[in-house]
Amino acid sequence: MDMMEIPVDGSVSIRDILGLAVKRAGVDRGVLINNSLLYAVNHETADLDHKVVDSDEVAVLPPLSGGA
Numbered sequence: 001m002d003m004m005e006i007p008v009d010g011s012v013s014i015r016d017i018l019g020l021a022v023k024r025a026g027v028d029r030g031v032l033i034n035n036s037l038l039y040a041v042n043h044e045t046a047d048l049d050h051k052v053v054d055s056d057e058v059a060v061l062p063p064l065s066g067g068a
Contacts, residue, residue: 008054014039015048017058036063
């Protein structure tokens with residue numbers, strides 16, 4: 001899943017937004033909501049209970065790896 005627009009009324013949590021995204025995309029809840037992912041709102045990290053409004057951008061960031 002690359003990008004999805006989900007309009008909201010008022011203020012809702014990232015957890016609520018991801019719940020809607022899971023239903024719309026038809027994927028398992030664990031794909032978007034789990035302890036190995038990071039979440040960001042408008043390019044700043046946030047937790048699942050962070051409140052967002054309709055104009056905010058929410059990102060789900062996969063675990064980082066690397067090094068040599």
